[in-house]
Amino acid sequence: MWRFSAAGLPLNERPSSNVIRPSGCPGLLRVVQALDGGICRIKLDGGSIQADQADVVALVAERFAGGVIEATNRANLQIRGIGPGHDALIQPLLAAGLGPRKPSGDDVRNLMLSPAAGIDRQMLFDTRPLAEQILITLQTHERFPELSAKFAVQLDGGEALAMLEHHHDLWLSALVLDGEPWLAFGLAGSPLDKPAGRVPLAQGHALVVAVLELFLDLARPDQIRMRHLLAEIPNDEFMTRLACRVPLQACLDWQRDEPIDELHIGIHSQHDDRVYVGAAVPLGRLDAVMLRGAAQLARKKGDGSLRFTPWQSLLVPNVCVEDAEEVLARLQTLGLLVSVDQPLAQLIACTGSSGCGKALADTKADARQLAELLQRQGQTLKVHLSGCPRSCAAAHIAPVTLLAVAPGRYDLYFRDAALPGFGALQAHNLTIDALGQWLDAHPRSPLDA
Incomplete structure (x- = not known):
């Protein structure tokens, strides 16, 4: 049985390097305290979890915590409200196969795939075999525990269902040239950016290792993200050094097709004759009954797995067409x-003041009030409610942000690529009801985007 230090490592294991980038982020082996108790983050390989594993998550959330299970914006799960005696919660999760290969590798298994990897109709190739290689190396490489828990990699297979607005320290995206598979790649951005170069698919794993090792060679301990390093070392210099470690080629005139994020909800065709069925988790929060119910559906009507998404939703993959409507209806009955x-499916809200000491408002309750208001007005808007400027609930800038300034009061921002932060300030100190009046007075506002 593993026993853990405050850093989340077993007492007999420490990273080999003296360069440690501490983190306040929760992990499976590091429970972080909040106002509503401890938080444990379960990192899912490619966002996927087996039904039996989901049952274990539901069980420990009920037995050792407050029963709240969160779907995160990087397709992981969190358990909130954990009481004292963390080992009692962690050990069943480890026994279910939800832990890292090595304890010190828990923080760094940050690899995002499309939720539809391997089944998407638009994919250029299945990224999962390469993802498995990368995940093993992230957890077992002797130097990679030096990486920050926020350091993240994205592997994109060209799927129609893909979150490409989240910036990653390294991204790789599929392309096919003369019938051969390649990977375009870039640093500190997303596949919607201009790529820095390309490598054959067979060199994808070597590229990831080379980029991460070079980052660790060059970055100071306080430079925890690739963008921090590139603010000091020119991108061209980094690429020149990288080319000495792995052969690179230029990637000219390539542009990633735009994804379709609405594909994470509803019934959608796969590349074969089956479908996947998606449903949003209300404001990112499940309870044990919801998770167990979805797992049971996956056993009976799917392939026995669930896939979580960066939109805080879940998919039941590999469903027969004739069962799809039943699965969708049962997900709705569960409260999804x-x-x-x-x-409510379009709203994002952070933990809020009920669970976070930094939040200035109860964002979850205010989001539900906003959803009811929008329902009455017949509107559907993509809005992010943030309790403080840290923007924990959204890894990208939403089209509309309500930033809390006091309990029940928010500043209203529209996303603007020319402006930093949340964008352009439109109104100050609005209540939710006042926002409804503002919407009535601005019927053709950018909120409709």
Whole structure:
């Protein structure tokens, strides 16, 4: 049985390097305290979890915590409200196969795939075999525990269902040239950016290792993200050094097709003759009954797995077409949101003041009030409610942000690529009801985007 230090490492294991980038982020082996108790983050390989594993998550959330299970914006799960005696919660999760290969590798298994990897109709190739290689190396490489828990890699297979607005320290994206598979790649950005170069698919793993090792060679301990390093070392210099470690080629005139994020809710065709069924988790929060119910559906009507998404939703993959409507209806009965036309399905809210000491407002409750208001007005808007400027609930800038300034009061921002932060300030110190009046007075506002 593993026994853990405050850093989240077993007492007999420490990273080999003296360069440690501490983190306040929760992990499976590091429970972080909040106002509503401890938080444990379970990192899922490619966002996927087996039904039996989901049952274990539901069980420990009920037995050792407050029963709240969160779907995160990087397709992981969190358990909130954990009481004292963390080992009692952690050990069943480890026994279910939800832990890292090595304890010190827990923080760094940050690899995002499309939730539809391997089944998407638009994918250029299946990224999962390469993802498995990368995940093993992230957890077992002797130097990679030096990476920050926020350091992240994205592997994109060209799927229609893909979150490409989240910036990653290294991204790789599929392309096919003369019938051969390649990977375009870039640093400190996303596949929507201009790539820095390309490598054959067979060199994808070597590229990831080379980039991460070079980052560790060059970055100071306080430079925890690739963008911090590139602010000091020119991108061209980094690429020149990288080319000495792995052969690179230029990637000219390539542009990633735009994804379709609405594909994470509803019934959608796979590349074969089956479908996947998606449903949004209301404001990112499940309870044990919801998770168990979804797991049971996956056993009976799917392939026995669930896939979580960066939109805080879940997919039941590999469903027969004739069963799809039944699966969708049962997900709705469980309390999940099964249509993009449901206002709550388009809202993002952080933990808020009920669980976070930094939040200035109860964002979850205010988001539900906003959803009811929008329902009455017949509107569906993509809005992010943030309790403080840290923007924990959204890894990208949403089209509209409500930033809390006091309990029940928010500043209203519209995303603007020319402006930093949340964008352009539109109104100050609005209540939710006042926002409704503002919407009535601005019927053709950018909120409709």
